[in-house]
Amino acid sequence: xxxxxxxxxxxxxxxxxxxxxxxxxxxxxxxxxxxxxxxxxxxxxxxxxxxxxxxxxxxxxxxxxxxxxxxxxxxxxxxxxxxxxxxxxxxxxxxxxxxxxxxxxxxxxxxxxxxxxxxxxxxxxxxxxxxxxxxxxxxxxxxxxxxxxxxxxxxxxxxxxxxxxxxxxxxxxxxxxxxxxxxxxxxxxxxxxxxxxxxxxxxxxxxxxxxxxxxxxxxxxxxxxxxxxxxxxxxxxxxxxxxxxxxxxxxxxxxxxxxxxxxxxxxxxxxxxxxxxxxxxxxxxxxxxxxxxxxxxxxxxxxxxxxxxxxxxxxxxxxxxxxxxxxxxxxxxxxxxxxxxxxxxxxxxxxxxxxxxxxxxxxxxxxxxxxxxxxxxxxxxxxxxxxxxxxxxxxxxxxxxxxxxxxxxxxxxxxxxxxxxxxxxxxxxxxxxxx
Amino acid sequence: xxxxxxxxxxxxxxxxxxxxxxxxxxxxxxxxxxxxxxxxxxxxxxxxxxxxxxxxxxxxxxxxxxxxxxxxxxxxxxxxxxxxxxxxxxxxxxxxxxxxxxxxxxxxxxxxxxxxxxxxxxxxxxxxxxxxxxxxxxxxxxxxxxxxxxxxxxxxxxxxxxxxxxxxxxxxxxxxxxxxxxxxxxxxxxxxxxxxxxxxxxxxxxxxxxxxxxxxxxxxxxxxxxxxxxxxxxxxxxxxxxxxxxxxxxxxxxxxxxxxxxxxxxxxxxxxxxxxxxxxxxxxxxxxxxxxxxxxxxxxxxxxxxxxxxxxxxxxxxxxxxxxxxxxxxxxxxxxxxxxxxxxxxxxxxxxxxxxxxxxxxxxxxxxxxxxxxxxxxxxxxxxxxxxxxxxxxxxxxxxxxxxxxxxxxxxxxxxxxxxxxxxxxxxxxxxxxxxxxxxxxxxxxxxxxxxxxxxxxxxxxxxxxxxxxxxxxxxxxxxxxxxxxxxxxxxxxxxxxxxxxxxxxx
Numbered sequence: 001x002x003x004x005x006x007x008x009x010x011x012x013x014x015x016x017x018x019x020x021x022x023x024x025x026x027x028x029x030x031x032x033x034x035x036x037x038x039x040x041x042x043x044x045x046x047x048x049x050x051x052x053x054x055x056x057x058x059x060x061x062x063x064x065x066x067x068x069x070x071x072x073x074x075x076x077x078x079x080x081x082x083x084x085x086x087x088x089x090x091x092x093x094x095x096x097x098x099x100x101x102x103x104x105x106x107x108x109x110x111x112x113x114x115x116x117x118x119x120x121x122x123x124x125x126x127x128x129x130x131x132x133x134x135x136x137x138x139x140x141x142x143x144x145x146x147x148x149x150x151x152x153x154x155x156x157x158x159x160x161x162x163x164x165x166x167x168x169x170x171x172x173x174x175x176x177x178x179x180x181x182x183x184x185x186x187x188x189x190x191x192x193x194x195x196x197x198x199x200x201x202x203x204x205x206x207x208x209x210x211x212x213x214x215x216x217x218x219x220x221x222x223x224x225x226x227x228x229x230x231x232x233x234x235x236x237x238x239x240x241x242x243x244x245x246x247x248x249x250x251x252x253x254x255x256x257x258x259x260x261x262x263x264x265x266x267x268x269x270x271x272x273x274x275x276x277x278x279x280x281x282x283x284x285x286x287x288x289x290x291x292x293x294x295x296x297x298x299x300x301x302x303x304x305x306x307x308x309x310x311x312x313x314x315x316x317x318x319x320x321x322x323x324x325x326x327x328x329x330x331x332x333x334x335x336x337x338x339x340x341x342x343x344x345x346x347x348x349x350x351x352x353x354x355x356x357x358x359x360x361x362x363x364x365x366x367x368x369x370x371x372x373x374x375x376x377x378x379x380x381x382x383x384x385x386x387x388x389x390x391x392x393x394x395x396x397x398x399x400x401x402x403x404x405x406x407x408x409x410x411x412x413x414x415x416x417x418x419x420x421x422x423x424x425x426x427x428x429x430x431x432x433x434x435x
Numbered sequence: 436x437x438x439x440x441x442x443x444x445x446x447x448x449x450x451x452x453x454x455x456x457x458x459x460x461x462x463x464x465x466x467x468x469x470x471x472x473x474x475x476x477x478x479x480x481x482x483x484x485x486x487x488x489x490x491x492x493x494x495x496x497x498x499x500x501x502x503x504x505x506x507x508x509x510x511x512x513x514x515x516x517x518x519x520x521x522x523x524x525x526x527x528x529x530x531x532x533x534x535x536x537x538x539x540x541x542x543x544x545x546x547x548x549x550x551x552x553x554x555x556x557x558x559x560x561x562x563x564x565x566x567x568x569x570x571x572x573x574x575x576x577x578x579x580x581x582x583x584x585x586x587x588x589x590x591x592x593x594x595x596x597x598x599x600x601x602x603x604x605x606x607x608x609x610x611x612x613x614x615x616x617x618x619x620x621x622x623x624x625x626x627x628x629x630x631x632x633x634x635x636x637x638x639x640x641x642x643x644x645x646x647x648x649x650x651x652x653x654x655x656x657x658x659x660x661x662x663x664x665x666x667x668x669x670x671x672x673x674x675x676x677x678x679x680x681x682x683x684x685x686x687x688x689x690x691x692x693x694x695x696x697x698x699x700x701x702x703x704x705x706x707x708x709x710x711x712x713x714x715x716x717x718x719x720x721x722x723x724x725x726x727x728x729x730x731x732x733x734x735x736x737x738x739x740x741x742x743x744x745x746x747x748x749x750x751x752x753x754x755x756x757x758x759x760x761x762x763x764x765x766x767x768x769x770x771x772x773x774x775x776x777x778x779x780x781x782x783x784x785x786x787x788x789x790x791x792x793x794x795x796x797x798x799x800x801x802x803x804x805x806x807x808x809x810x811x812x813x814x815x816x817x818x819x820x821x822x823x824x825x826x827x828x829x830x831x832x833x834x835x836x837x838x839x840x841x842x843x844x845x846x847x848x849x850x851x852x853x854x855x856x857x858x859x860x861x862x863x864x865x866x867x868x869x870x871x872x873x874x875x876x877x878x879x880x881x882x883x884x885x886x887x888x889x890x891x892x893x894x895x896x897x898x899x900x901x902x903x904x905x906x907x908x909x910x911x912x913x914x915x916x917x918x919x920x921x922x923x924x925x926x927x928x929x930x931x932x933x934x935x936x937x938x939x940x941x942x
Binding site: 349 | 478479480481518521525526528529558559561562564584585604609610611
């Protein structure tokens with residue numbers, strides 16, 4: 001078996017099992033295909049065993065940070081007299097990321113089943129799904145599924161046994177990227193302006209309404225039914241030793257077959273792009289790859305040859321696994337213009353709370369616009385790079401780093417493109433003076 | 436107390452405090468813009484980031500970090516100094532730097548920190564962010580959004596202290612700005628505190644705006660006489676060339692036991708009365724007289740009198756009250772502290788403002804001076820000579836008063852040109868509370884002493900000195916303090932020469 005067929009055949013159907021089934025987002029069809037079948041097994045387990053099972057499965061947070069989900073749950077204080085909350089992060093605002101949308105639209109009952117599993121494990125009775133405001137049609141599908149689940153008794157007063165109530169509330173965002181940051185998300189649910197909180201304390205201790213709170217991504221929660229049904233080992237058999245399981249990869253940009261692909265972690269990036277997503281479109285050359293959403297540092301075509309799609313390999317290559325939103329850049333891409341768009345986005349989305357991000361990103365945007373207009377100097381490019389260092393990690397949250405990390409990578413890996421703008425501008429000015 | 440290390444040196448600090456307060460108390464400054472002890476930590480300015488050796492995380496905002504035993508705090512590393520410099524640069528890139536026309540210049544955190552932590556030339560070569568200027572927020576607060584560093588102290592003040600919540604920060608990113616809700620300006624009686632709280636020149640007082648450069652102001656410790664709370668204040672005054680010494684503003688002076696960090700707007704603006712409508716020359720039946728003639732007339736009037744009633748102001752300090760009491764005893768006169776009009780029932784709140792607008796009513800009580808209306812009118816009917824000292828008889832029944840005073844000689848000692856001054860047989864000018872030293876007791880029984888703040892071009896004697904000129908027995912401060920000791924009671928324990936700056940609770 002050669003490498004090509006190997007990668008091609010690796011596409012799996014765990015999270016995406018019902019994605020292609022018509023009306024699988026209705027309870028009737030979903031049940032025909034196994035929805036809520038794990039619950040009997042679940043309620044026969046002790047909550048602590050559920051947490052252990054999830055720990056064993058190696059499931060890591062699918063929002064981008066990749067923190068082990070079971071370990072996160074075990075941070076909940078044991079002796080708290082306050083209620084425990086679950087907040088499902090469905091803000092999905094990272095550019096190039098659209099995996100959670102597939103789950104919400106095509107298999108919402110898988111998410112609800114995952115919520116029941118999580119609530120049972122962490123003794124939570126109130127779960128919130130924080131969904132991005134732009135998902136207007138998606139929220140209707142999700143709400144309909146929740147209503148169906150209530151009607152069928154999967155949610156409500158006796159969801160997990162005679163005394164175990166589970167209520168799920170959908171909370172819509174108002175279009176702010178920052179509300180995908182877990183503490184800004186909590187502020188927003190509380191009805192406040194979505195601005196991140198200083199950590200510590202961490203939400204597992206002081207979260208929603210000052211109570212212990214677990215915040216998990218949609219895909220993380222949606223992975224739970226499989227883990228409970230098939231067992232941790234079955235889940236961990238996919239992927240690598242440290243990056244277990246499967247992931248929904250949203251491949252977009254300059255590829256022949258953009259789309260949503262569920263793959264085990266650990267596959268070589270370039271082969272996935274070529275064999276699964278059809279390769280770079282229009283016969284062009286690969287310039288670089290954004291591996292997991294716009295905030296992850298770019299990989300050059302050269303780096304893309306050796307990296308594999310897992311947390312460890314990405315870190316070794318100086319970038320992050322991120323959200324699974326892979327963007328392919330062909331050789332027509334103007335990196336300076338791309339960086340302008342990138343800073344423009346993060347500047348626009350900065351919550352404005354703390355100084356470095358609020359003031360710094362605006363400054364960076366104006367500098368890169370100046371360079372793009374041919375008005376920049378070599379010092380401006382240096383300043384841009386220095387500002388990345390001055391801002392990063394000095395802020396309340398990591399939004400600024402989500403901007404400076406990729407910007408730094410573009411500046412370091414494609415400096416010649418910035419210099420070209422500077423030189424072209426200088427040459428034009430010299431010519432104008434001669435005239 | 437706990438021990439921790441700052442820049443490698445062991446210091447002992449109070450436990451239970453954050454790093455800014457704990458380390459600040461032993462004289463080591465951690466720069467900060469958004470943190471204020473009365474408003475709690477917000478952590479938005481990032482100026483107080485400090486390193487924690489072996490700490491997780493290694494970089495923390497000091498305002499949000501409790502001081503802990505054995506903690507190794509790094510303030511002087513190149514990394515921290517670089518961060519402070521970088522934050523200052525970012526604070527300043529969009530700042531208008533209009534210091535020459537900014538009221539805050541001279542007491543501005545940005546100016547001070549720039550000199551201390553930055554001192555670099557600007558690298559800002561692109562257009563600055565433009566925002567709103569001189570926005571009227573109401574209550575005399577004028578806001579400049581471009582100067583604002585969005586520390587949110589003002590916002591937190593309105594939410595946590597006054598609980599009125601008029602201010603908020605609208606918009607995100609560098610378009611964020613402090614704003615009121617449309618048609619809902621500042622509407623609370625403490626609003627001007629946001630001007631003090633603002634570390635930069637973004638919040639200015641329309642009353643003080645452009646009136647004086649702060650570095651010319653002399654800042655004396657005083658006690659507000661606006662109500663019986665007696666908030667600790669700074670009296671900021673200045674004598675411009677060829678002009679008189681006048682007060683430009685009152686500011687709250689931190690006093691944990693009385694007013695904390697704040698004061699009400701009414702009290703704050705009461706400074707204006709110290710500058711205006713002053714009685715500066717003696718009057719005889721409304722006409723100017725020399726002090727010699729006026730004193731001679733007053734003494735004559737007192738000699739002829741058979742029964743004299745002295746009405747005292749409840750604002751007069753203990754020292755003057757006791758001197759006047761001694762003078763009354765000498766004359767065989769009665770004293771009254773009648774001042775019902777000083778009380779505005781229902782005006783007070785549960786914070787600082789009191790119904791009683793008198794600064795030293797407790798002092799009257801301590802000296803056993805009757806304040807009832809019945810006793811006052813009763814004795815006034817019987818008197819043929821009435822001496823009014825400082826009491827403006829506000830809200831008294833004018834008709835009843837006129838009737839009682841019909842055939843009575845009137846001697847008025849006043850700092851201000853009140854109606855009673857014009858009607859007096861003799862009116863003598865005296866100093867007002869910013870111009871003398873004294874002690875007052877507030878509504879909660881805290882005794883505060885204050886020194887003389889303002890020195891007028893033509894200084895007037897205070898009421899004690901004036902009654903001494905009229906024949907009162909107590910002249911020197913020593914004599915007065917001895918008399919106060921004799922009063923006994925709670926005053927017995929007071930050493931008037933050593934009253935602490937934060938006052939003394941009388942027991």
